[in-house]
Amino acid sequence: MKKLFSIPKQKSLKFQLLTRMFLLLILFLIIAEIFQYASLKHYLCKSKEQVLESRMHNISKTMMNLYSKEDIISNADELVENSVDFGIASSVIDSDGNVVSSKSNYKHGAPAPQLTQNDYKTIMHQKGNLEGYALIKNTYGNLDLVIWRKIGDLHSSSGLVQLSTEADPIMSILYKQLSTYIFACIIILILGVIIGGAVLKHTLNPLYNMTSTVKQITPQELNKRLPVNNKQLEIDSLSMAFNGMLERIETSFKKENAIKKKMQQFISDASHELRTPLTSIRGFVEVLLMGAAKDEKKLNTALNSILTESERLTELVNELLILTRLDRKTELEMSKQNMKSIIEDIYPQLKILSKDRKINLILNEDMYFLGNKNQVKQVIFNIVQNAINHTNEKYGIITISLESQIIDNKNLLVLKISDNGTGIAEDDLNKIFDRFFRSESHRSRQHGGYGLGLPIVKSIIDAHKGKIDVKSTLGKGTIFYIYLTTM
Structure with a gap:
């Protein structure tokens, strides 16, 4: 059976306020009438009592x-x-x-x-x-x-x-007074609803305006803000809360768009970097299939080239996997580590990587921090490898130093890695931690790398709740500063 009437589950704020005001007004009028009825009845009965008292005398x-x-x-x-x-x-x-x-x-x-x-x-x-x-x-x-x-x-x-x-005359007066009061109350309630509705509408105008403004806000117009000078404390507080929310949403949208652009660029760069060695490998295989395999010299050249490109491809895939794991922000196994011992452990490997370049260590004392030993080694390897790629093979000097500083009342470990290489242009300093970024002067294959080493460094330092900074001068060299909280 269909319902003839349906009552909406949700009612407007104006309707609710008006209804509650109406009910409160009825309650007050009833209380006032009860008090007035009782007072008048007592007064009239006392008057009659005094008449009887006079007869009793x-x-x-x-x-x-x-x-x-x-x-x-x-x-x-x-x-x-x-x-x-x-x-x-x-x-x-x-x-x-x-x-x-x-x-x-x-x-x-x-x-x-x-x-x-x-x-x-x-x-x-x-x-x-x-x-x-x-x-x-x-x-x-x-x-x-x-x-x-x-x-x-x-x-x-x-x-x-x-x-x-x-007592009938008394009751007659009371009933007459009661009927008059009820009639007056009906008039008061009607006027109350009319006047109250108008007052509520005027009072709720800022809320209606706010609703209208919010409806007009689209993803393309997140810079709109609600007025906060409505001369109503609650509405102004709501407007400020909405404005704060809109500001956060706008910021999130900007960040999301920036991330999308970076992701698109990342996919494009990764595809390009992956395609280059794969294309080379395919080309050499086709050469071999065309008969070059019969020539021992060409065969060796082709196989060595395929091996080199395979190694480069493996290196790229490994770096992408490292970045993927870091992006997941998985819980790291942290323990108390001695930075001096870590540097001394990997020093022999750094010497092999640097070839004829000179590596200086300035390590005065043991310095402890909470971290992951293998990832910190990765940080040092990547920065030193970057320095090796951009310093002269014979005259290059790479210096690794360790010191302690107090910054903002915090005792920090400062790992400094400097070189006397080609340096980084000032315009590129803010981009070196972007994935696949390589400055125009460093895009040649002789420098190697895919622009993932420093982004990996930044992700690891962030995971350790540390900070990394860089200063560089073209033609003179670069200095990386890594700040970690000591134990």
Whole structure:
């Protein structure tokens, strides 16, 4: 069976605020009416009570000081006549709770209200002279306002005088006042909804404007910002939070675009670098297949060339694998290491790599840090290999030094590797850690490398939460500074 009406699950903020304001207004009006109704009722009843009290004062003290049942019965009619008046009923009750005399001058001829014997006895046994009033239904079912006074001793009453008057005029006034109040409340609620809706709409305008602005924001317009001078603390706070979020999104988009460009460049460069040795290998194999294999000299040349290109291809693949592992940011096995011992361990291998170049070590003392020994060796190998590629084979000098510095209240280990090679142009200093980057002066194959050595160095140092810096002068040489936290 289809539903005839469907109530939306989500309601607007304006609707919710207006509804809650409407409910609060109703609650306040109800509370105010209850208080007003009770106050007016008490005031009107007190006025009636004072009228009855004035009639009670017409009874002489002698008549109120009767101490025997017989005296009360014999004087009951006189007591009633002295207290009764227009609109007032009077009754005299003996000590047994019996009504011995009663007279009513009610407008509609209703009799005086009458309680049970036990009720009257209970009233007589109450302390004091029974100040106050009570509302009781008479035999016609109408409300009467009733007061009582004791006859005789206050502590051992011999009877009661009961005066009552009709309470219907009081209830009529209360009902009239209540109907007037309800009508006024309806008018107030209608005006409240109209005026409140207009005020809420004006108050929520900054929020509507914010929503409109946010809807207009596209990936191409992330530089848009929301106004923060709405003169509403909450809206301004929300605008500032949104602006902060937009700024972070814009930054993320820029970074993502930059990463995409770098990735595209990386794939392009990697494809090119992989294709070059593969093309060479394919060319030499085709030469061999065309008959060069029968010539021993050509065969050796071709095989040596294939071996060289295969080694270069293997080196490139290995470097790409290293970068891939570093990019994954896998947890490194870190332990306490001595940088001086690491440098001394690989010094013989560095000497072999450098050939006739001179390698100087300036290692004064042991210096410890938390790191991965093999990866730190990789860093030193890559930087020294870079220095070897760009220094003169006979006159090249590579210096590896170790010292300690305090920077920003931190005790740091500083590994410095310098050379007297060709240097790096100032415009290229910020690019040397980009993958496959090689300056124009270093693109010749005689320098070797694919532009991956220094990016590997940067990734390893970052994984060690360290810092790497470089200074260089064309024609004079380059200095790499590596900063690691000591232990």
